[in-house]
Amino acid sequence: MKYLVTGCAGFIGWKVTEFLVVDGHTVIGIDNINNAYDVTVKNWRLAQLQELPQFHFNNIDLCDRPALEQVFDETYDAVINLAARAGVRQSVENPWVYIDTNITGTLNLLELCRAKDIKKFVLASTSSLYGAKNPLPFSEDADTNGPLSPYAASKKGAEALCHSYHHLYDLDVTIFRFFTVYGPAGRPDMSAFRFVKWISEGEPVIVYGDGKQSSRDYTYVEDIARGVIAGLKPLGYSVINLGSDSPIVLIDTIRLIEELVGKKAILSHQPFHRADVRATWANIQKAEQLLGWRPQVSFRQGITALVEWYQENRDWVKDIPTE
Numbered sequence: 001m002k003y004l005v006t007g008c009a010g011f012i013g014w015k016v017t018e019f020l021v022v023d024g025h026t027v028i029g030i031d032n033i034n035n036a037y038d039v040t041v042k043n044w045r046l047a048q049l050q051e052l053p054q055f056h057f058n059n060i061d062l063c064d065r066p067a068l069e070q071v072f073d074e075t076y077d078a079v080i081n082l083a084a085r086a087g088v089r090q091s092v093e094n095p096w097v098y099i100d101t102n103i104t105g106t107l108n109l110l111e112l113c114r115a116k117d118i119k120k121f122v123l124a125s126t127s128s129l130y131g132a133k134n135p136l137p138f139s140e141d142a143d144t145n146g147p148l149s150p151y152a153a154s155k156k157g158a159e160a161l162c163h164s165y166h167h168l169y170d171l172d173v174t175i176f177r178f179f180t181v182y183g184p185a186g187r188p189d190m191s192a193f194r195f196v197k198w199i200s201e202g203e204p205v206i207v208y209g210d211g212k213q214s215s216r217d218y219t220y221v222e223d224i225a226r227g228v229i230a231g232l233k234p235l236g237y238s239v240i241n242l243g244s245d246s247p248i249v250l251i252d253t254i255r256l257i258e259e260l261v262g263k264k265a266i267l268s269h270q271p272f273h274r275a276d277v278r279a280t281w282a283n284i285q286k287a288e289q290l291l292g293w294r295p296q297v298s299f300r301q302g303i304t305a306l307v308e309w310y311q312e313n314r315d316w317v318k319d320i321p322t323e
């Protein structure tokens with residue numbers, strides 16, 4: 001099979017691409033290597049992928065329609081759209097780039113799927129859509145009309161466009177709402193990476209709130225990649241949570257990393273950010289029913305792998321900014 005993966009130098013796109021190629025497929029990857037976070041990490045992931053023979057890379061912006069059209073001179077068994085502006089708090093600072101990539105970029109891809117008669121589209125969406133008012137754990141049919149950030153609002157827009165293209169053109173669409181993905185070579189703007197770096201380097205560990213009131217349903221990146229690939233089969237129009245069904249309180253995440261790194265955290269408490277969701281927890285019954293998917297990697301195993309990766313790559317990772 002031949003797949004188009006957008007955001008292939010990103011954290012999740014990198015693993016999805018690797019797993020597809022290892023499974024014997026060809027992947028055409030797109031990424032614009034933007035500086036939403038330090039590009040050294042993106043280039044490191046890309047270098048791993050470029051070792052793989054069935055991987056071909058295009059440095060293209062999803063908003064550049066003429067360049068994107070050229071990539072669609074070939075046909076694909078599916079388009080997997082993992083490219084996005086992905087930070088919750090950063091989306092408050094510059095919402096426009098979120099609308100450009102997450103909504104217009106998704107629209108550009110959907111239009112090309114329609115024009116080229118590509119049958120399958122996968123969209124990365126987010127647990128952030130569940131906002132503050134839904135009962136825990138979050139089910140896919142919960143109310144997503146109260147996004148707390150431009151990031152969440154942009155994903156709501158992308159999901160809605162996918163529904164229109166499914167309705168109008170019978171495009172088979174699988175939307176995954178990921179829950180806090182972590183693992184080796186993860187995003188430096190996310191908590192797992194930051195906590196490992198800050199504790200390892202003796203830097204202050206920024207905690208929004210008291211650390212006891214917020215929790216995250218962390219999901220290991222390889223589990224996420226397996227789920228995305230399982231979702232490539234025809235499913236009509238489906239929205240599916242990929243999470244762990246096992247939320248971890250923030251302070252317990254810090255305590256585990258302290259134990260694995262062998263150092264105490266220097267906590268620096270800051271006020272809770274209004275754009276952040278306090279707690280996430282995934283109901284994953286739908287993923288189990290439709291895909292036979294359950295996460296395989298425990299939080300301790302996953303954080304251990306992240307800490308080991310950090311230690312192996314510390315010579316360059318210690319200098320990566322965490323904003």
Ligand SMILES: NC(=O)c1ccc[n+]([C@@H]2O[C@H](COP(=O)([O-])OP(=O)(O)OC[C@H]3O[C@@H](n4cnc5c(N)ncnc54)[C@H](O)[C@@H]3O)[C@@H](O)[C@H]2O)c1
Nearest residue numbers: 007009010011012031032034061062083084124178180181
């Ligand atoms: N990591 C998580 O915890 C998480 C949780 C929920 C949803 N998601 C979603 O999963 C997807 C992947 O997230 P990630 O954590 O790998 O993020 P990431 O930022 O590491 O990866 C996204 C990649 O897309 C690329 N990109 C961004 N805008 C682009 C554009 N206009 N044109 C081409 N490439 C562009 C970036 O350079 C980056 O390499 C995103 O859609 C994100 O919103 C992630």
